[in-house]
Amino acid sequence: MDTTERPLRPLNVLRRRQLAVLAWVYFVFIGLATVILGTFAIAFAASLKDNPLENPFRFIFPQITPSVWITAADLGRQGAADPWWGGFAPGGELVFSLTYAAPAGVDLVTPEVEVPRRKPGSGLAAAITTTFASDYALVELTGTSDRFFVNADMETGQETRWLARTFDYKISYEAQDDKGVRVERLPFTALAPRTQTLLEATLPVTRMERRGRVASWNNIAPGALGLILNSYRRVINETVDLSTGDRLIFKWMGNSFQIAVGRVVLMIVLSSLAGYALARLRFRGVRLVFVLVIFSMTVPVQVTFISNYLVVRDLGLLNSNWSVIMVMIASVHVLLMKQYFESFPREIEEAAMVGGANRFQIFLHIVLPNAKPALIINAIMAFQGAWNDFFWPFVLVTNPPSALAMPVGLLSLRESYGGGQGDWSLVLAGAFISIVPVLIMFVLFQNYIVNNQVSEGIK
Amino acid sequence: MKKAGINHDTLTGWLFLAPFLVSLSVFFLWAIMRTAWFSLTDYDLFRTPNFIGLENYARLVSDDLFLTALRNSISFATIVTAIQTVLALLLAVLVNSAARAKGLVRTVFYFPSIMSSAAMTLIFLWLFQRQGLMTSIAGNVANLRWIILSFFALVAVVQVVQVTLARRKYAEVSLFDPFFLILSAGVGAAGAVFIRINGWLPVYEEQFLISWLNTKEVFLFMPRTLWSVALMNIFTTVPTLMLLFLAGLQSIPSSLYDAAKMDGATSIQSFFSVTLPSLTPVTFAVVTLGLIGTLQMFDQVAILGAAAPLESRITLAYYTYYNTFPPGGSPNIGMASAAALTLGLLTLVIVFLQRQFGIKERIG
Numbered sequence: 001m002d003t004t005e006r007p008l009r010p011l012n013v014l015r016r017r018q019l020a021v022l023a024w025v026y027f028v029f030i031g032l033a034t035v036i037l038g039t040f041a042i043a044f045a046a047s048l049k050d051n052p053l054e055n056p057f058r059f060i061f062p063q064i065t066p067s068v069w070i071t072a073a074d075l076g077r078q079g080a081a082d083p084w085w086g087g088f089a090p091g092g093e094l095v096f097s098l099t100y101a102a103p104a105g106v107d108l109v110t111p112e113v114e115v116p117r118r119k120p121g122s123g124l125a126a127a128i129t130t131t132f133a134s135d136y137a138l139v140e141l142t143g144t145s146d147r148f149f150v151n152a153d154m155e156t157g158q159e160t161r162w163l164a165r166t167f168d169y170k171i172s173y174e175a176q177d178d179k180g181v182r183v184e185r186l187p188f189t190a191l192a193p194r195t196q197t198l199l200e201a202t203l204p205v206t207r208m209e210r211r212g213r214v215a216s217w218n219n220i221a222p223g224a225l226g227l228i229l230n231s232y233r234r235v236i237n238e239t240v241d242l243s244t245g246d247r248l249i250f251k252w253m254g255n256s257f258q259i260a261v262g263r264v265v266l267m268i269v270l271s272s273l274a275g276y277a278l279a280r281l282r283f284r285g286v287r288l289v290f291v292l293v294i295f296s297m298t299v300p301v302q303v304t305f306i307s308n309y310l311v312v313r314d315l316g317l318l319n320s321n322w323s324v325i326m327v328m329i330a331s332v333h334v335l336l337m338k339q340y341f342e343s344f345p346r347e348i349e350e351a352a353m354v355g356g357a358n359r360f361q362i363f364l365h366i367v368l369p370n371a372k373p374a375l376i377i378n379a380i381m382a383f384q385g386a387w388n389d390f391f392w393p394f395v396l397v398t399n400p401p402s403a404l405a406m407p408v409g410l411l412s413l414r415e416s417y418g419g420g421q422g423d424w425s426l427v428l429a430g431a432f433i434s435i436v437p438v439l440i441m442f443v444l445f446q447n448y449i450v451n452n453q454v455s456e457g458i459k
Numbered sequence: 460m461k462k463a464g465i466n467h468d469t470l471t472g473w474l475f476l477a478p479f480l481v482s483l484s485v486f487f488l489w490a491i492m493r494t495a496w497f498s499l500t501d502y503d504l505f506r507t508p509n510f511i512g513l514e515n516y517a518r519l520v521s522d523d524l525f526l527t528a529l530r531n532s533i534s535f536a537t538i539v540t541a542i543q544t545v546l547a548l549l550l551a552v553l554v555n556s557a558a559r560a561k562g563l564v565r566t567v568f569y570f571p572s573i574m575s576s577a578a579m580t581l582i583f584l585w586l587f588q589r590q591g592l593m594t595s596i597a598g599n600v601a602n603l604r605w606i607i608l609s610f611f612a613l614v615a616v617v618q619v620v621q622v623t624l625a626r627r628k629y630a631e632v633s634l635f636d637p638f639f640l641i642l643s644a645g646v647g648a649a650g651a652v653f654i655r656i657n658g659w660l661p662v663y664e665e666q667f668l669i670s671w672l673n674t675k676e677v678f679l680f681m682p683r684t685l686w687s688v689a690l691m692n693i694f695t696t697v698p699t700l701m702l703l704f705l706a707g708l709q710s711i712p713s714s715l716y717d718a719a720k721m722d723g724a725t726s727i728q729s730f731f732s733v734t735l736p737s738l739t740p741v742t743f744a745v746v747t748l749g750l751i752g753t754l755q756m757f758d759q760v761a762i763l764g765a766a767a768p769l770e771s772r773i774t775l776a777y778y779t780y781y782n783t784f785p786p787g788g789s790p791n792i793g794m795a796s797a798a799a800l801t802l803g804l805l806t807l808v809i810v811f812l813q814r815q816f817g818i819k820e821r822i823g
Contacts, residue, residue, distance in 0.1 A: 020633060023637035023638065036694070043582045046592075056595065271479070274475065274479035277473075278476075286472065298810045303803040304490035304491060307489065307494055309783075310504075328482075329486060388574075407576070407578075411761070411764070435573070
């Protein structure tokens with residue numbers, strides 16, 4: 001060994017190299033976790049925004065700013081005595097201030113404010129909205145106050161005196177004949193010439209319209225949750241079946257839930273019986289069935305869907321959840337159950353057989369109760385698969401809108417709101433609502449799911 | 460006695476299998492036979508089918524849309540499978556060395572695969588809007604290209620200087636030493652900010668609008684639309700595949716690595732001589748799963764819908780659906796069935812090849 005020339009300290013060097021490798025591993029891991037979870041985090045944050053397509057993309061916006069939450073809760077309490085979901089109800093009286101500023105000497109004009117008669121969005125909601133805050137709102141200017149401040153120019157550093165004037169408004173609920181109703185939101189606009197800029201407002205402005213002359217708020221009495229979860233509330237309230245008034249998101253969830261539960265039940269019956277027969281019973285044709293099971297797992301659904309569509313159509317079951325349940329092929333689960341039963345000790349069954357029980361009794365009273373872990377794993381897989389399945393509901397259930405399953409419902413959301421200029425907050429909110437059930441399942445059964453995936457490997 | 464037992468077993472066996480077999484016969488076997496029959500007829504979902512021989516297949520071969528779908532499907536399957544297999548393998552090897560983080564790693568990496576393809580596609584559609592976040596990121600990179608380049612140049616210079624200095628003391632400091640790299644990145648970032656503030660390098664203010672999806676442009680054998688879908692597919696499947704590789708890695712006996720180390724193999728050499736050969740079965744499975752999954756890609760295409768032109772997104776699976784329920788036309792079940800069988804055949808060929816090669820590898 002040629003270590004005499006340089007003062008090497010081999011132990012240190014080795015330790016350092018090990019640490020270096022470890023550091024790289026963690027760099028990569030953290031980077032990947034950032035990419036994977038970051039994508040979801042950013043998409044979720046965007047789903048809270050008024051306009052997820054805003055450019056430039058802001059990472060800090062009113063919906064995630066705690067100080068704005070408190071203001072929103074205050075305004076909600078003033079508007080409808082509801083700090084959480086806000087609104088505008090009889091007896092409501094809000095104080096809302098705007099501060100405009102202009103260089104000293106420029107005339108500061110009192111803005112023209114109003115509560116516009118505005119529908120909440122472009123989609124179905126436009127057809128169902130019948131109450132407007134503008135019918136009940138009375139806006140009064142209650143006072144103004146001035147202050148001067150010094151504004152330094154960014155480029156030149158030159159300092160100028162500016163005047164800032166705060167306009168305080170009182171917006172009160174005026175009910176005719178005591179027949180006022182609670183309105184979900186209270187929009188507000190302020191028109192001012194471009195010589196003066198809007199410096200601040202009680203609630204951050206939603207957007208500027210008409211080249212910056214009109215400051216526009218979607219809702220100045222939002223309440224804390226009404227501010228944060230606005231798009232979630234909207235997607236639930238505004239996607240409705242126009243003929244029945246049902247909330248479609250809940251209908252879609254219900255359908256997906258029925259489909260998932262139905263498939264799980266069907267899967268358990270089919271796969272436990274068939275799996276047991278394939279694992280335990282020796283009879284002619286068992287090999288052929290086994291080959292068929294494997295074969296059916298490799299053939300794409302597109303090969304079978306035309307005939308299955310016709311079967312469902314001939315049974316008159318199109319557009320029903322039953323159709324989606326029954327076309328399931330349980331081969332994967334049959335195979336997994338077979339594997340499980342093969343590892344199950346034979347002796348117990350044989351003892352029962354000597355005792356005079358028949359195969360079915362043994363299966364029902366001895367084998368099934370002991371197969372719980374395998375059944376749970378299969379049920380989780382089947383539930384998740386059915387909940388996320390797109391193809392069969394897409395083909396078999398096309399209308400009415402309330403009959404769709406969740407993934408197809410999401411597609412219809414995209415078609416109504418997800419254009420180039422669309423209401424993407426609703427689309428994203430719908431997508432995140434749709435993953436809640438599987439997310440809950442993932443958290444509850446995390447160990448089952450993750451470990452199973454690894455140990456089971458490839459089916 | 461024994462014979463009676465077998466007979467008894469046969470009856471019970473078929474009884475146990477009956478529910479599953481009924482479902483399998485109606486919704487699978489009969490369905491395949493009917494599809495095969497329909498592919499030889501002029502069926503349109505309503506009138507009685509007439510036998511027309513192989514005409515549907517002849518029409519398929521001369522249908523431009525079918526050829527596009529076939530090309531798209533094959534390039535998509537090949538490209539996505541290749542990229543995701545390599546990525547998943549590399550990640551698994553990396554994660555495998557981080558023994559302590561494994562539980563967390565699994566949870567994090569499993570997460571994308573619980574999402575439905577519909578929810579996932581919507582999120583990606585939003586990302587890939589013309590004026591969306593992806594455009595904004597690409598635009599910022601393009602506008603700040605000189606600053607970014609200067610950052611990397613500074614990092615490289617500082618790193619080389621540090622490593623050169625360190626090598627006077629310890630001979631074997633790697634050029635990519637992570638601890639020096641943290642310092643280099645810090646210096647690089649500070650330098651880049653300094654350059655930006657002083658305005659030494661140009662910063663552009665171009666506004667970008669990039670059509671990621673709504674385009675007919677073809678980039679490297681595949682429409683740009685499908686590249687965007689490929690990115691999403693890789694994003695969702697790599698973590699799952701990585702977990703499969705991880706399981707494979709953990710079953711490699713450590714004695715193999717010890718032997719390689721005794722023979723003086725470097726870690727890269729032992730990766731190629733120990734890790735890769737031991738992982739061959741898993742790799743074959745991952746490749747097969749990947750090919751089958753990507754060949755059947757349908758959901759994303761359907762959810763894209765009008766957001767992209769048909770020929771930039773169509774795949775074989777979607778072609779089948781498109782001919783069964785053509786918007787505003789009469790169903791062409793014959794061609795749909797023929798295309799479906801083509802897709803089925805492609806899948807079977809892949810499975811067959813995997814069986815052949817997979818078995819050979821295990822023997823050799």
